[in-house]
Amino acid sequence: MSENTASHAGSATAATSRHIACDVAIVGSGPAGLSAAIRLREHGVGRVVVVERESEAGGIPRHCAHPPYGVREYHRLMTGPTYARHNVKLALAAGVEILTRHTVVALDAGARLKLTTPDGLATLTARRVLLAVGARETPRSARRISGDRPLGVVNTGTLQASLFLEHRKPFEQPLIVGTELVSLSAIASCRKAGIEPVAMIEPRGRPTARWPLNLYPRLNGIPLYVNTRLVSIEGSDRVEAAWVQSGRSGPRRIDCDGVLLTGEFTPESALVRQSALMLDPRSQGPSVDPYGRCSDPSYFAAGNLLRPIETAGWSWREGRRVADNLATDLADGLAQEECVTINLRDPIKYCVPQRVPVSNTDRDGRLQLRVTQPVKGSLRLWVGERVVWQSTGHFLPERRILIPSHTLPTHLDGPVKVDLI
Amino acid sequence: MAVIGGGVVGCATARRFALEGARVLLLEKGADILSGASKANSAILHTGFDAPSGSQELACMQRGYAEYREIAQRLNLPLLETGAMVVAWNDADEAKLDAILAQAHANGVEDVVRISRDAVRQREPALSSQARGAVWVPGEHVIDPWSAPLAYLQQAMANGAHVWRGATVEGGAFDGKTWTLLTTLGEVRSTEVINCAGLFGDHLERALLGEASFTIHPRKGQFVVFDKAAAAMLSSIILPVPNERTKGVVLTRTIYGNLLVGPTAEEQEDRDHASLDEAILDSLVADAITKVPALEGMPITATYAGLRPATEQKAYRLKDRPEANWITLGGVRSTGLTAALGLAEHAFACYRQRRATTPIGSPVWPAVPNLAEHLPRDWQQPGYEEIVCHCELVTRREIEAALESPLPPGNIGGLKRRTRACMGRCQGFYCGARVAELTGNCLTPPISTGIWHE
Numbered sequence: 001m002s003e004n005t006a007s008h009a010g011s012a013t014a015a016t017s018r019h020i021a022c023d024v025a026i027v028g029s030g031p032a033g034l035s036a037a038i039r040l041r042e043h044g045v046g047r048v049v050v051v052e053r054e055s056e057a058g059g060i061p062r063h064c065a066h067p068p069y070g071v072r073e074y075h076r077l078m079t080g081p082t083y084a085r086h087n088v089k090l091a092l093a094a095g096v097e098i099l100t101r102h103t104v105v106a107l108d109a110g111a112r113l114k115l116t117t118p119d120g121l122a123t124l125t126a127r128r129v130l131l132a133v134g135a136r137e138t139p140r141s142a143r144r145i146s147g148d149r150p151l152g153v154v155n156t157g158t159l160q161a162s163l164f165l166e167h168r169k170p171f172e173q174p175l176i177v178g179t180e181l182v183s184l185s186a187i188a189s190c191r192k193a194g195i196e197p198v199a200m201i202e203p204r205g206r207p208t209a210r211w212p213l214n215l216y217p218r219l220n221g222i223p224l225y226v227n228t229r230l231v232s233i234e235g236s237d238r239v240e241a242a243w244v245q246s247g248r249s250g251p252r253r254i255d256c257d258g259v260l261l262t263g264e265f266t267p268e269s270a271l272v273r274q275s276a277l278m279l280d281p282r283s284q285g286p287s288v289d290p291y292g293r294c295s296d297p298s299y300f301a302a303g304n305l306l307r308p309i310e311t312a313g314w315s316w317r318e319g320r321r322v323a324d325n326l327a328t329d330l331a332d333g334l335a336q337e338e339c340v341t342i343n344l345r346d347p348i349k350y351c352v353p354q355r356v357p358v359s360n361t362d363r364d365g366r367l368q369l370r371v372t373q374p375v376k377g378s379l380r381l382w383v384g385e386r387v388v389w390q391s392t393g394h395f396l397p398e399r400r401i402l403i404p405s406h407t408l409p410t411h412l413d414g415p416v417k418v419d420l421i
Numbered sequence: 422m423a424v425i426g427g428g429v430v431g432c433a434t435a436r437r438f439a440l441e442g443a444r445v446l447l448l449e450k451g452a453d454i455l456s457g458a459s460k461a462n463s464a465i466l467h468t469g470f471d472a473p474s475g476s477q478e479l480a481c482m483q484r485g486y487a488e489y490r491e492i493a494q495r496l497n498l499p500l501l502e503t504g505a506m507v508v509a510w511n512d513a514d515e516a517k518l519d520a521i522l523a524q525a526h527a528n529g530v531e532d533v534v535r536i537s538r539d540a541v542r543q544r545e546p547a548l549s550s551q552a553r554g555a556v557w558v559p560g561e562h563v564i565d566p567w568s569a570p571l572a573y574l575q576q577a578m579a580n581g582a583h584v585w586r587g588a589t590v591e592g593g594a595f596d597g598k599t600w601t602l603l604t605t606l607g608e609v610r611s612t613e614v615i616n617c618a619g620l621f622g623d624h625l626e627r628a629l630l631g632e633a634s635f636t637i638h639p640r641k642g643q644f645v646v647f648d649k650a651a652a653a654m655l656s657s658i659i660l661p662v663p664n665e666r667t668k669g670v671v672l673t674r675t676i677y678g679n680l681l682v683g684p685t686a687e688e689q690e691d692r693d694h695a696s697l698d699e700a701i702l703d704s705l706v707a708d709a710i711t712k713v714p715a716l717e718g719m720p721i722t723a724t725y726a727g728l729r730p731a732t733e734q735k736a737y738r739l740k741d742r743p744e745a746n747w748i749t750l751g752g753v754r755s756t757g758l759t760a761a762l763g764l765a766e767h768a769f770a771c772y773r774q775r776r777a778t779t780p781i782g783s784p785v786w787p788a789v790p791n792l793a794e795h796l797p798r799d800w801q802q803p804g805y806e807e808i809v810c811h812c813e814l815v816t817r818r819e820i821e822a823a824l825e826s827p828l829p830p831g832n833i834g835g836l837k838r839r840t841r842a843c844m845g846r847c848q849g850f851y852c853g854a855r856v857a858e859l860t861g862n863c864l865t866p867p868i869s870t871g872i873w874h875e
Contacts, residue, residue, distance in 0.1 A: 053811055065875075103800075103808050116814070120803035139848035141646075142721045144702040148694055149725065151833055151868060154853055161854035168857050168869035193873045232696065237832070237866050257870065266720070270812070270846060273650040273720075281718045 018122040022047035022097075024326065025113060025126040027104050027271075030059025031312045032303025032319035033132035034087040034096075035073075039323035041094040045330060048096050051115065051124070053103040057091075058084025059134060061312055063160040066188045072313050081164070083312065107131075107275035111298035128298055128326055131286065132319060133271070135304035137182070138264040140233075147232030152239035152258035156186040159260060163193050171258025175242045176200040176222070177230050179207035180263035180398055181311075184216045191220060198256045201228040201244055204374070208263070208398045233259055263398075265308035272305075283307040283350035290353045290362045290405060291334055292322035300326050307352045307368065310400070340412050345419035347372045349397075356405070358412045365405035369418065371395045377420050381407060384414020395420065422446075422613035422772075423602055425590055425625060427454035429761040430750050431617035432570035433485075435577040435584075437765035438615075442778040445582035446611065447574065448604060450589040452865045453831030455570055455838060458619045459757070461642065461695065461727020463671050463684060464566040465658060466500070467759040470525035470533050470558050471507075471668070478737045478756060479528055481763030488762040489564070495786045496572040498565060499793035501676050505561035505658035506541065508712075509553040514662040521556045521662070533558050547654040547713050561658055565676045565792055566758050567838035571828065572789040573761070578827055579785040586831050587865075590618075593629045595745055600629075612776070613746045615768055620692045620730045622738070622751035630745060635738040635752055639692050640667075640731040642684025642755075645705045646723040647716060648846050649794075651680035654713055665735075668755060670705065672712055677813070677841060678794030679722055682709040684755070688731075695726035722812075722846045729754045739764075741771040748772065787827075790819060792841055809859065810852040812845020820859050832864050 023045050026033045029052040040048045056062060061069055064080030071077060074086065091098060102122070106114040113124040137155035145153075152171045154162075162168045172195055176183060179202040190197050200217045205227050207214035217224040231243040231251045239258050243251045267285035278287040278295035285306045292300045302322040303315040310318070328334055337357035344351055349370040356362070367381075374396050381389040381403055389407035408416070424435045427449030435447045449456065466489060472479035493500055509515040518535060525533035536557045541548060544557075578584060585606050593602040593614075602609040618625040623633035652674045661669035667686035675681050682705050702724055710716045731754055732738055738752035748771050750764045757764075791798060798814060799805055805816035823830055823839040830836040833843075842856050843849040849856070857868035 053808060055807055101807055103811065103814070105814070116800045116808070118804065118806050121801060136847050136850045139846075139850060141724045141848055142846075144699050144706075144721070144724060145697070146699045147696050149697070151866065152870075155850045157850045158853035161851075162857060162869065163873060164875075166854045166858040167872055167874050168854065169871045169873050170853070170857070170869060172870050192875070236693070238870075268847075270648070270650070273648065284720075 017120060018117070020049065020122060020124040022049040022124070022126050023330065024048050024128050024130060025111070025124055026050045026130045026132055027113070028052065028059065028132040028134060028303070029057035029088070029098060030132060030134050030303060031061065031087060031316040033059070033130070034091045035316040035319035036130055036132065036302055036323035036326070037091050037096040038094045039320045040327055041096055043323070043327035045327055049124070049126070050091065050096055050098045051102045051104055051113070052098060052100045055100055057088045057098045057100055060157065063164040064185060065160070065164045065192070066185065069312055073316050104271060107271050107277065107299065109276055109296055127330060128300060130322065130326060131272070131294070131299060131301040131305055132303045133268045133305050135265040135267045135308050137261065138266050140261060143261065143264065145230060145233060147243070148235050150233070150235030150237055150239050152235070153233060154258065154260060156182050156260065156262045159186060160189050163189055169193055169195060171195065171239070173198050173256050174258035174260045175254055175256045176260045176262060178202065178262035178264065179209055179214065179224070181209050181213065183262035184209055184213055186260055186262050187217060187220055187222065197222050197260070198254055199223045199225060201230065202226045203229040208396070210399075230259070265304070267305045267308060269305065280350065280354050282344065283352055283354070285352070287354040288352065289339055289355050289357065290365045291325035291329070293325070293334065297336065307350055307370070340416050342367070343415060343417040345417070347375055348418055348420060351418060356408060356412065356416065360405065360408045360410055360412055362405040367403040367405065369401040369403065370399070371397055371401070371420065373397060375420055379420045380418065382417040382419070383409060383412055422615065423448060423600065423609055423611040424615045424617055426617035426619055427451070427574070427584070427586070428457055428459035428617060428619045429455070429570040429758055430619070430753055430764050432574040432577070433761035433765040434615050434617055434750065434768050435582050436573040437762075437769050438772070439577040439580045439582040440784050441769055441780050445577060446609060447577070447582060447584045448588045448590055448602070448609070449584065449586045451831070452587055453835030454574060454586070454828070455567060456834070458728055458730050459566070459570060460834065460838070461644065461725055462566050462755055462758055463644070463673060463681065464563055464675060464758065465505070465671070465673060466562045466564045467756055468530045468558060468560040469528055470530040471521060471663060472528060472756065473736070474524065474527045476736055477739055477767070478760065481737070481760035481767055482756055483529070484763030484766055485760045488766070489569070489759070496576065497788035497791055498569055498572055499676055499791060499796055501563040501674065501793065501795055503561070503563050503657045503674060505558045505660050506536070506544070506555035507558065507660045507662055508541065508548070508555045509662060510551055511553070515553045517662050518554065518556050525556070525558065530558065530560065532560060544657060545655060545659070547715050548659065549712055549714055563658065563674055563676050564758070568789045568792055569758065570761070571839065575787050575789065575828055576785070579787045580781055584828060590625065590628070600746065613748070613772060616747065616749040616751060619753070620728055622730060622749060626749060630742070630747065634740050634749065635732045635734070637692065637730050637732055637752070639689050639728040640754070641687040641689050641695050641726055641728055643697060643701050643705065643726040644681055644683030644724065645702055645709070645721055646675065647680040647682070647709070648720040648722050649678045651716060651719045652678050654715055655680060659712060670708055672709055676793045677844070682706070684727070692728065695728045697724055697726050720846060723844065723848065739767065743775055746775070790822065809855050810842040810845060812847050812851070813841035815840050815842045817859065820856070824860065824863055830864060832866070833868055836860060836864060
């Protein structure tokens with residue numbers, strides 16, 4: 001890494017601005033970012049710099065203090081923090097430079113980043129940038145929840161960072177909202193810290209997490225209410241109660257001192273939204289081609305920034321795959337092919353990648369889809385007037401749906417569409 | 422003298438009297454200042470173009486406007502020069518524009534002009550083409566609604582004023598010369614009482630004077646704040662054609678770089694709780710999208726609600742009771758952020774009739790930290806150690822400075838208003854734990870319920 005120090009011309013306070021130059025800059029040091037970094041070094045890419053805004057690298061697994069992590073990647077059963085540390089260790093061993101407390105504040109055209117660091121502002125130029133900044137849960141505000149705004153309404157991420165990084169409890173007896181995988185992880189964290197959830201509610205008719213995991217709340221003695229939604233929150237300083245409504249019965253009050261809002265992940269796409277990169281309103285992440293390449297071909301993306309949400313293991317493998325493409329691009333230049341945008345019909349929530357080349361040479365890739373609500377029916381992939389692939393079944397929200405890319409013809413002679421009837 | 426109430430009006434009043442050489446104690450019942458009506462507003466510095474001509478409200482707003490512009494720089498208070506347009510969306514609105522223009526001119530706001538549909542489009546290309554035309558008010562701007570009162574009160578304190586927080590006034594008596602006030606923190610003796618108690622202004626009069634000259638009817642306003650990416654969609658403040666009761670729902674950039682829609686105007690009895698309502702929030706979002714179609718799909722950063730101390734009349738309820746050494750600055754609604762400095766002058770003018778003071782020679786001008794997005798922020802200066810809140814780029818240095826300041830935050834709301842921590846799009850997902858750790862037991866109640874070790 002080369003560093004030059006230059007002064008801001010014309011600035012009386014003369015904040016010094018550092019410049020960082022590298023081959024590939026990776027934004028984010030979670031599973032996708034670090035696996036990509038390691039893979040790039042394996043491909044012989046020279047300077048690979050990971051930019052991480054937190055004080056410690058590793059991403060969200062750092063505060064998921066339970067297994068299972070690392071099974072497919074490392075053939076070992078690890079907790080989140082162990083897995084995060086292992087990824088960091090391998091990255092450093094591979095010659096990856098990790099810059100913590102470096103915050104990207106702007107993505108400029110042509111793989112140029114603006115950063116802030118505790119030592120001053122900085123700029124970074126790279127041949128390519130890989131965005132791997134992950135996803136977060138939807139907070140109370142964006143869920144437009146009614147009622148008071150007291151202390152104690154938090155997401156699982158805050159709960160786990162509080163417990164495992166800062167050793168503090170945000171509440172003692174919360175109501176848990178949601179039944180995704182992360183919601184079960186929240187129960188595990190509560191149990192460990194002696195926090196006693198009063199109940200778990202799910203607006204849909206069945207838990208989102210798969211059997212047998214959906215038995216987990218009951219095994220822990222926590223009542224699980226399905227078809228039940230949070231109506232409003234009550235409390236002056238701290239949460240005092242939550243009002244919930246089941247089916248058509250009237251709202252009822254549940255005493256609690258916190259509300260844990262789990263899941264409903266959304267890609268952390270703030271930087272993308274404020275850049276010139278194209279954003280997909282369905283996935284809420286950057287729009288990519290099958291290589292993981294964004295609308296500005298000097299930017300790639302991988303991991304949960306692409307879509308809400310996949311496991312750490314999936315993100316780790318995705319980071320490697322995109323790194324392979326990125327290495328090819330650096331070595332030979334990936335072709336700039338004409339692409340077809342994949343059209344989606346409701347209740348398809350999103351499809352990643354959002355576009356495929358007209359000359360579809362991708363034989364190993366997959367289209368990742370999700371639905372917005374439970375549907376029984378036939379999922380169909382169309383090219384022009386032809387159905388080229390279909391699958392009949394019961395499709396559930398937050399469950400991975402994959403369509404192999406090789407089901408698409410090698411030449412796309414019409415619009416590509418996915419529907420579900 | 423005792424100023425009762427630490428909202429924007431109380432803070433401005435404490436400042437005015439301290440600068441004029443009075444010995445000031447401000448009493449606030451909340452754990453922090455701005456715990457009532459002043460914590461939620463649309464953060465606009467108003468010219469008074471649409472205020473009732475000849476009203477005290479107009480006079481106070483115009484004095485407040487002028488003084489804000491005069492002192493802002495020395496207190497390091499920001500001003501985002503936006504201008505505002507009162508947009509007509511239908512025939513009925515359009516028919517009222519001329520009267521709005523005439524009123525503005527009658528109020529001495531002479532740079533206000535009618536602009537055509539095309540001119541509206543030119544200024545605001547993202548605005549729906551349903552906009553028929555507008556009245557353009559170049560002098561309406563966006564300010565920081567929380568740093569301003571904080572700066573007023575900190576200047577008062579730097580020039581001798583004292584502040585008690587958590588001090589509820591429960592009773593008191595006037596012996597013809599001196600007031601003895603009974604507060605939850607002890608007895609206070611003062612020659613003069615200024616009632617800046619906002620939502621409880623009538624209760625205070627009833628408790629201390631025996632009767633109230635007005636009755637507060639709280640009016641709730643709900644707001645939705647869109648993500649920062651939305652701020653670029655508008656350059657000016659988009660005002661509706663107002664009705665008799667309310668100025669209506671505004672679309673405006675915030676000083677922090679977001680876009681805000683609100684407030685609603687909902688009558689209620691409760692003076693403490695301003696609760697959110699999902700259906701109303703949905704309707705605010707829908708209204709914003711109708712006016713700015715590109716907001717479709719824009720993430721929501723924050724939702725909040727506040728209460729304005731409306732009364733049975735639209736006018737401010739300003740009362741000078743020389744026989745009781747009492748001044749009430751009551752019924753101050755959404756224009757209070759602008760009018761506060763003018764109201765403070767008004768109160769002092771009343772007070773001067775009965776008592777002479779000597780203004781302090783060379784007042785201290787303590788600067789508040791800048792939180793405005795368009796001006797240099799702390800993260801742009803080296804040595805901040807770490808960014809704690811990533812969405813709002815709040816540094817540890819800023820949080821520590823707030824905790825060590827002369828008027829440190831009393832509760833989590835106070836910390837958010839002083840630093841922006843946890844105020845961004847993730848609402849504490851990333852930084853909530855760190856903020857809980859850094860603030861420890863400094864806040865009431867503390868963020869955490871307890872310590873836990875594995």
